[in-house]
Amino acid sequence: VSGDGPIIVAAHAVAPREDYMTQWRSDLTWLADQCASDNVILAGDFNATIDHMSGLGVDGGTLGRCRDTTSASGNGGVGTWPTDIPAMLGAPIDHVMATPDWTVSGSIVMRTLDGSGSDHRPLVVQLERTAG
Template structure:
């Protein structure tokens, strides 16, 4: 699990369907850098080759994840849906700033079993300091 803020791993009981991992890595503050790195590694480890969807507050941009990608993935074998559908640079935090001035630290990622076919940023944060991101994933023939 992530060290400071809980994450959840949901696995289908009958083995049919994706493993869904809701993640929340600790923020990369000076005093938390070791834990942040450990959290990102744990998240990457949750996406081995297989049927996986990761979603949540990664507290990291794609640039931070580069060393954790495997075989073209951004985190383990998972690929960022927004980055592959034209919204990868749209910032989600803080919601008080325009998307182009915010950091894209919230993500939905999926293994090769899924093809991202769309994404949208929800500009009305509803009181949160993060914008929401919605993605459309379709079963892939690669999976």
């Protein structure tokens, strides 16, 4: 209403299959570019772990200027995909990322919905506006 909220970007990068590697890298670069400005929150299926994003962060960010919120809150290694194996063996490819305008105060990878029909586990992340 006031125009003072964040830019929210819904992410879904193409899967890194052999025929789509160029597009996958391009998708990750595009997502990194979305974090070039202030006050940005990216969320969704990145089809990439933070290791895959190596070299795409700037100014201390994981992807562009955005930082991975689940890593910052101690849940970065919990697998979000696939749901048919234990979360500790899965790949953390779903993310909520935010520019330094936001501080993560908590996160959880929800494991109680594994049988609900999706092959991804939902993330719940609590963000607070950074003072300043």
